[in-house]
Amino acid sequence: MSIHTPRKKARIRLDDDVSSVKTRPANTLQKQREQLPIARGREALIREIQENDTTILLGETGSGKTTQVPQYILESGIAGKGMIAVTQPRRVAATSLAARVAEEKNVSVGGLVGYSVRFDEASSSDTRIKYVSDGMLVRELLSDQLLSKYSVIVVDEAHERTLRTDFLIANLKTIQAARNSAGDVSRKGKGPASALNPLKLIIMSATLDAEKFSKFYNNARILYVKGRQHPVQIFHTSVSQTDYVDAALRTFFQIHTDRPPGDVLIFLPGQEDIESLDKSIKMYARRLPEERMTVLTCPMYAALPPAQQARIFSSAPTNVRKCILATNIAETSITIPGIKYVIDTGKCKEKRYLSKDTGGGFDTLLTRDITKSSAMQRAGRAGREGPGFCFRLYTEDAFNSMALSAEPEIRRCSLTQSVLQLKCLGQDFEAVDFMDPPEIGSVISALKTLWLLGALDNSKTLTTLGRQMASFPVEPYFARIILASKTHGCTSEVIDIVSLLSSSSALFLDISDQRDTISEVRVKFRHASGDHMTMLNALRSYQEVAASDSKGARKEWCRQHFVNERTFVEATKIRDQLRQTCQRVGIDWHASTADNEEPVLRCFVTGLVQQSAFLQPDGTYKQTMGHSVIKIHPGSTLCDKKVPAIIYDELVYTSQIYARGVSSVPKSFFSNVTPVAREA
DNA sequence: GAGCACTGC
Numbered sequence: 001m002s003i004h005t006p007r008k009k010a011r012i013r014l015d016d017d018v019s020s021v022k023t024r025p026a027n028t029l030q031k032q033r034e035q036l037p038i039a040r041g042r043e044a045l046i047r048e049i050q051e052n053d054t055t056i057l058l059g060e061t062g063s064g065k066t067t068q069v070p071q072y073i074l075e076s077g078i079a080g081k082g083m084i085a086v087t088q089p090r091r092v093a094a095t096s097l098a099a100r101v102a103e104e105k106n107v108s109v110g111g112l113v114g115y116s117v118r119f120d121e122a123s124s125s126d127t128r129i130k131y132v133s134d135g136m137l138v139r140e141l142l143s144d145q146l147l148s149k150y151s152v153i154v155v156d157e158a159h160e161r162t163l164r165t166d167f168l169i170a171n172l173k174t175i176q177a178a179r180n181s182a183g184d185v186s187r188k189g190k191g192p193a194s195a196l197n198p199l200k201l202i203i204m205s206a207t208l209d210a211e212k213f214s215k216f217y218n219n220a221r222i223l224y225v226k227g228r229q230h231p232v233q234i235f236h237t238s239v240s241q242t243d244y245v246d247a248a249l250r251t252f253f254q255i256h257t258d259r260p261p262g263d264v265l266i267f268l269p270g271q272e273d274i275e276s277l278d279k280s281i282k283m284y285a286r287r288l289p290e291e292r293m294t295v296l297t298c299p300m301y302a303a304l305p306p307a308q309q310a311r312i313f314s315s316a317p318t319n320v321r322k323c324i325l326a327t328n329i330a331e332t333s334i335t336i337p338g339i340k341y342v343i344d345t346g347k348c349k350e351k352r353y354l355s356k357d358t359g360g361g362f363d364t365l366l367t368r369d370i371t372k373s374s375a376m377q378r379a380g381r382a383g384r385e386g387p388g389f390c391f392r393l394y395t396e397d398a399f400n401s402m403a404l405s406a407e408p409e410i411r412r413c414s415l416t417q418s419v420l421q422l423k424c425l426g427q428d429f430e431a432v433d434f435m436d437p438p439e440i441g442s443v444i445s446a447l448k449t450l451w452l453l454g455a456l457d458n459s460k461t462l463t464t465l466g467r468q469m470a471s472f473p474v475e476p477y478f479a480r481i482i483l484a485s486k487t488h489g490c491t492s493e494v495i496d497i498v499s500l501l502s503s504s505s506a507l508f509l510d511i512s513d514q515r516d517t518i519s520e521v522r523v524k525f526r527h528a529s530g531d532h533m534t535m536l537n538a539l540r541s542y543q544e545v546a547a548s549d550s551k552g553a554r555k556e557w558c559r560q561h562f563v564n565e566r567t568f569v570e571a572t573k574i575r576d577q578l579r580q581t582c583q584r585v586g587i588d589w590h591a592s593t594a595d596n597e598e599p600v601l602r603c604f605v606t607g608l609v610q611q612s613a614f615l616q617p618d619g620t621y622k623q624t625m626g627h628s629v630i631k632i633h634p635g636s637t638l639c640d641k642k643v644p645a646i647i648y649d650e651l652v653y654t655s656q657i658y659a660r661g662v663s664s665v666p667k668s669f670f671s672n673v674t675p676v677a678r679e680a
Numbered sequence: 681g682a683g684c685a686c687t688g689c
Contacts (some may be wrong), residue, residue, distance in 0.1 A: 089687075090685095090686065090687080091686090091687075116689090117687090117688090118687075118688050118689075119688095121689080133687065133688080135686090135687040135688045136687085136688070136689080138687090138688075139688060139689065140689090143689090160684070160686090162687075163686095163687085164686095164687065210682080228689090243688090269684070270682080270683070270684060271682095271683065271684090272682080272683090292683065301683090301684080301685095302683090302684080302685065302686090327684055327685075328684055329684080329685065330683055331685085332685080332686090333685070333686080348684060348685090349683085349684035349685085350684065350685095351683095351684065351685085365683065365684070367684090409686095417688090471689095472688090472689075473687095473688040474688080478681065502688090504686080504687085506683080510682070510683085515682090565681075574688090577688085577689070581689085608681095630682090633681090633682070633683090634681040634682045635681090635682060635683090639681075639682095640681090651682075654682080654683075655681090655682085656681095658682080658683095660683080
């Protein structure tokens, strides 16, 4: 069985079968461009885009759609004098695509071809093609409601259905209607209607769900372009497996003993399974006969320190078979070269907000079955460089009963920030025409949070505070904490902590077999009040080292203290951004209360008023707003401590409901925060 | 007694 693609849904095919494309060593970039599957459909594609406002383009991996379509649009003059934006869900994709296309055009990045992502931008007045992260385009939308400098917007990877992509897809439909009907109706308050330039949209997606995008955009045309992918032979198990880690172990050694050389990629749901399988493989590999190929295992997940992540890219010596144990990170975010065999457990972890009316009020992070599109994507990872094999640890029936694709984020994430952003655009979330509407309970809970934070008044109208909150590139509750620091005179400390908390990776590394050493060395940062001030202490120590020592010494200090330097680096960039935003909204970010934690914690209570719990007589903690009994996460400095009241950064249900990022605060801090908090 | 993956002027 080979990977199948739902070809029948496509109305127009843009190329011939990939097998007729000869792969020969290309001596120029132009040759390579011409050999891409999409190149054969260039003229048809240009014609379709010219004739239609919106085009849906289905392109498989390797079709070249993301690099070529923007160039075709530019070369054919479709964009007129305007710019072409291409959105990406990931920052690295945006920057590396811009580099690739600039190279093809023989220009330097930031000229004709540029990019714009958070912390990093390369564009100029010459820029015509701009690769942007989807979050960045959402930010641009907040300051230019018609996105008028773009005449073509390409939404790439639309099938991933990130919250920001869905947000854009909904808004772009309205923007397009407004701009493209400009000749007929004059729009109030926006100047002469004829001044609006029309907007063309291209929605690009992998091969599933195209019909849905088409329906949303008034039955827009669907074009299809085949990918360039080597065949992957897929095997299913004959019976379902109860222990997928054990099944993966046995499958790996079957491959290792029976099949020719080639690296193996195993998809597992999380760090815990990866560590356990890593141990087992190493143990059994030692028992192999001497003359066999040896095994090199490489764990791969986002929380792994960068140095260990880098190991997956170095090629193994001959007679060594590399085995990569990865989470979903290897499904979309990184491409690992040299993979010939994929073992797919069929499992992943998914974060999902469990609303109050279903007994929740917190996030869950649980292992679940993957979707069909995920399974196909995983299998495809074996066919990047040559024919490959995919061993699915589930039956064909199980595959057939999988959901087609993941539920969009809008249906399972907190909507607080998006609701606030839409309020800033003068729109109500419940009134927006989304491709998949959110659950009403989720919208109500976001509105309630915004009201508690003071961003909305009793009539759900945006307040001045709310508008200020939206200007900070952090979660609304963090923004509220920063704004509270103006009153308490500790903006400097608060911004430092919030920067660390909003970094993408955790500051304190957790290496399970070194936990004793780690807690010993970490004692020196420990602050009695809990995790927030402890992080600040660690930051202060790092800053001392960074100020006086070399880069090497800094790295060594981080290694010795088991802290993630990448987090400090990212936090510093976020801090600078937050300082700039403070300046704009009239807050002096220099304000400091030195070592006094009381004002700092008061600010945190203001923003984390919903994220608090009181100690019960039986020694457990119970939410102040909500009815769940929660536990302090074992990684917290306050674990096993009994204090009257705590605030926490997040609540996640895994094996239990754990509060992470916890500080102890006096109960008295909760009075005067909000009317609701007083009741609690 | 222990965290899937992303993003933000």
